[in-house]
Amino acid sequence: NAGVTQTPKFRILKIGQSMTLQCAQDMNHNYMYWYRQDPGMGLKLIYYSVGAGITDKGEVPNGYNVSRSTTEDFPLRLELAAPSQTSVYFCASNPQGKYSNQPQHFGDGTRLSIL
């Protein structure tokens, strides 16, 4: 059981470039989330999705876009990368979500540097 898989693990981008961070889960979870974690800090919610075709903004959505065309995949798109987006990005999922008391499962993260 792979759980939550994030690719790539590391990436260096130049200012102004764009890229997509991939996230896939094989647990048939409805809810999926994208967080960023800056050094020494907790996680901040970027976007989340309650199911295929439905997404919503979290605390820090500016500069990012998401899509959820399938239950399994929840890619995060960075347009016009900026140094402030240098961070570690985590994807997570859990079943049912709104009325679920099941814990979140996290991927191992993508370490992104914008230079």
Place this chain on the structure above:
Amino acid sequence: KQEVTQIPAALSVPEGENLVLNCSFTDSAIYNLQWFRQDPGKGLTSLLLIQSSQREQTSGRLNASLDKSSGRSTLYIAASQPGDSATYLCAVYTNAGKSTFGDGTTLTVKP
């Protein structure tokens, strides 16, 4: 806006000690609270989840309590071991699926 604070930011103890990590939150309208462990360079692993209607949860040497009315949770670790060294994060969740994380407590257990 929900805010989550974890105290202390860092803690160093000798092996075998019992210890308590603290988490406080400003809005008591939560659905549940989770404690996570994060090892360096890794993702988060869920340790305990406490529903808003519960007072505590236990798993092995870990015990988490929740006092929703006062906006506090504690994670108690009994008989600490060097392998417990990690960063511990608490997070509160609303029933809309949104979450707010604390900045974590970095624990070092010395042999």
